[in-house]
Amino acid sequence: MNENKTLPDTRERILDAAERLFMESGYEGTSMRMITGEAEVNLAAVNYHFGSKEALLREVFRRRLAWLNRERLAALDELEGKAAGEPLKPSAILEAFFGTLLRMGTDEALGGMTFLRLLGRTLTEPADFIRTFFAGEYAEVIERFKRALFRSLPEVPQEEIIWRFHLMLGAVSYAIAGTDALQVVTGCELDLDNEGPNAAKQLAARVMPFLLGGLRAPLPQFPAFEEQQNQSEPIKAA
Amino acid sequence: MNENKTLPDTRERILDAAERLFMESGYEGTSMRMITGEAEVNLAAVNYHFGSKEALLREVFRRRLAWLNRERLAALDELEGKAAGEPLKPSAILEAFFGTLLRMGTDEALGGMTFLRLLGRTLTEPADFIRTFFAGEYAEVIERFKRALFRSLPEVPQEEIIWRFHLMLGAVSYAIAGTDALQVVTGCELDLDNEGPNAAKQLAARVMPFLLGGLRAPLPQFPAFEEQQNQSEPIKAA
DNA sequence: CCGTGGTTCAAACGTTCGTTTTAATCATAT
DNA sequence: ATATGATTAAAACGAACGTTTGAACCACGG
Numbered sequence: 001m002n003e004n005k006t007l008p009d010t011r012e013r014i015l016d017a018a019e020r021l022f023m024e025s026g027y028e029g030t031s032m033r034m035i036t037g038e039a040e041v042n043l044a045a046v047n048y049h050f051g052s053k054e055a056l057l058r059e060v061f062r063r064r065l066a067w068l069n070r071e072r073l074a075a076l077d078e079l080e081g082k083a084a085g086e087p088l089k090p091s092a093i094l095e096a097f098f099g100t101l102l103r104m105g106t107d108e109a110l111g112g113m114t115f116l117r118l119l120g121r122t123l124t125e126p127a128d129f130i131r132t133f134f135a136g137e138y139a140e141v142i143e144r145f146k147r148a149l150f151r152s153l154p155e156v157p158q159e160e161i162i163w164r165f166h167l168m169l170g171a172v173s174y175a176i177a178g179t180d181a182l183q184v185v186t187g188c189e190l191d192l193d194n195e196g197p198n199a200a201k202q203l204a205a206r207v208m209p210f211l212l213g214g215l216r217a218p219l220p221q222f223p224a225f226e227e228q229q230n231q232s233e234p235i236k237a238a
Numbered sequence: 239m240n241e242n243k244t245l246p247d248t249r250e251r252i253l254d255a256a257e258r259l260f261m262e263s264g265y266e267g268t269s270m271r272m273i274t275g276e277a278e279v280n281l282a283a284v285n286y287h288f289g290s291k292e293a294l295l296r297e298v299f300r301r302r303l304a305w306l307n308r309e310r311l312a313a314l315d316e317l318e319g320k321a322a323g324e325p326l327k328p329s330a331i332l333e334a335f336f337g338t339l340l341r342m343g344t345d346e347a348l349g350g351m352t353f354l355r356l357l358g359r360t361l362t363e364p365a366d367f368i369r370t371f372f373a374g375e376y377a378e379v380i381e382r383f384k385r386a387l388f389r390s391l392p393e394v395p396q397e398e399i400i401w402r403f404h405l406m407l408g409a410v411s412y413a414i415a416g417t418d419a420l421q422v423v424t425g426c427e428l429d430l431d432n433e434g435p436n437a438a439k440q441l442a443a444r445v446m447p448f449l450l451g452g453l454r455a456p457l458p459q460f461p462a463f464e465e466q467q468n469q470s471e472p473i474k475a476a
Numbered sequence: 477c478c479g480t481g482g483t484t485c486a487a488a489c490g491t492t493c494g495t496t497t498t499a500a501t502c503a504t505a506t
Numbered sequence: 507a508t509a510t511g512a513t514t515a516a517a518a519c520g521a522a523c524g525t526t527t528g529a530a531c532c533a534c535g536g
Contacts, residue, residue: 170412
């Protein structure tokens with residue numbers, strides 16, 4: 001009958017359970033029976049409310065990324081408004097992009113660390129439909145921030161900026177996804193009370209200087225390449 | 239009868255096919271039938287030669303990591319030999335660790351870019367047996383390099399070094415794993431003729447300055463922590 | 477009160493998974 | 507050539523997967 005009235009919490013319970021389990025075991029490693037079991041709902045409820053497992057995953061992300069995208073764009077808008085046409089400081093851009101993300105980890109209502117880790121992990125999932133989904137969800141925000149970085153660092157080749165954006169994304173994704181994944185590799189606890197709002201604050205304090213250092217590192221010198229290694233106008237721009 | 243004589247290439251064909259398919263579709267996303275199909279061997283061959291799918295994955299990595307671990311330790315040994323007791327330069331340590339890795343991408347006999355990308359992706363696989371396996375394979379090498387970094391940067395808190403090591407690993411893993419994973423996010427081709435030996439050379443030239451910049455970035459300032467904040471501005475060629 | 481439409485439920489669907497079985501085939505040493 | 511053990515082959519195993527079915531359930535407007 002109704003379409004958007006407040007439903008019994010079945011939908012939310014499923015989304016919460018799926019969020020946690022996808023984070024813990026990955027998409028392929030999580031079965032519908034695990035999800036409905038943890039959510040304490042009937043097995044058929046997922047297909048009834050969402051249509052399919054793929055659609056469920058998309059919805060898990062949509063309800064979080066809607067906020068994240070809005071917040072990131074708002075932060076950038078405010079920066080650009082204050083700057084009155086002048087290029088922004090790289091550190092301010094990174095703060096708007098990564099700081100906003102990391103702040104999600106402090107707010108349990110936005111998914112907290114669970115969603116942060118899920119996001120970091122899922123970006124490396126090989127499934128095609130996942131990559132396609134993220135491409136669509138991220139397109140606008142990435143484009144805006146890329147442009148801001150181009151303006152902010154006019155002397156750096158745009159291709160290099162994209163690479164470093166890519167590298168920063170990787171570092172952050174790993175840092176939030178793998179608090180235990182690489183704990184195992186580094187063989188060290190990395191303290192970081194994994195849950196709780198402090199985690200994300202510490203994370204931000206540690207990560208931001210690293211990112212900024214990488215972004216502003218000296219440009220690479222290629223061995224003895226051909227003509228390339230130009231200065232300001234490579235690649236396309238959509 | 240024999241135990242280690244040169245077998246028909248069945249084993250190698252399986253390993254090659256599994257390497258490529260695990261890279262492309264992940265562990266859970268790759269079925270034994272896909273592997274045996276691509277390798278053009280019988281379905282039962284995997285269980286006959288390796289015992290199980292899990293054991294196959296371990297063997298896929300063992301044959302590559304044996305070389306990588308040996309080479310990394312040899313590079314570090316040589317550096318420490320030349321230094322005659324003095325601490326090493328951070329850039330030299332990073333070159334020994336990440337440069338050796340990236341050089342694998344240039345040598346098809348060592349797995350080339352396929353293995354590099356597989357490695358980057360698999361480090362984020364949530365399956366327990368995978369994380370346990372990597373912990374064991376990496377333990378010694380990580381420990382040696384961690385120690386070298388501690389000695390190299392005595393004024394930096396060890397916890398901070400571990401964090402930055404973690405972040406560097408993440409950046410590199412992403413960079414090599416996701417040449418298309420984040421292509422989709424950045425919406426840009428990032429040229430980089432994805433196969434071939436040039437790819438890894440370019441990759442190294444681009445990645446190493448970023449890592450060094452991140453590693454030597456100024457220390458984070460926590461809301462109200464202890465003293466520190468000793469290092470000066472970075473940005474200095476290697 | 478009944479009927480209606482949104483929701484839950486147990487059960488089963490067909491498929492695919494990793495693995496095992498049993499027999500055929502191959503290579504080699506005596 | 508024949509026996510022997512290593513390898514390959516075809517077929518089947520039970521379990522688990524995502525999804526669908528059709529009846530039961532519930533709230534509520536008439």
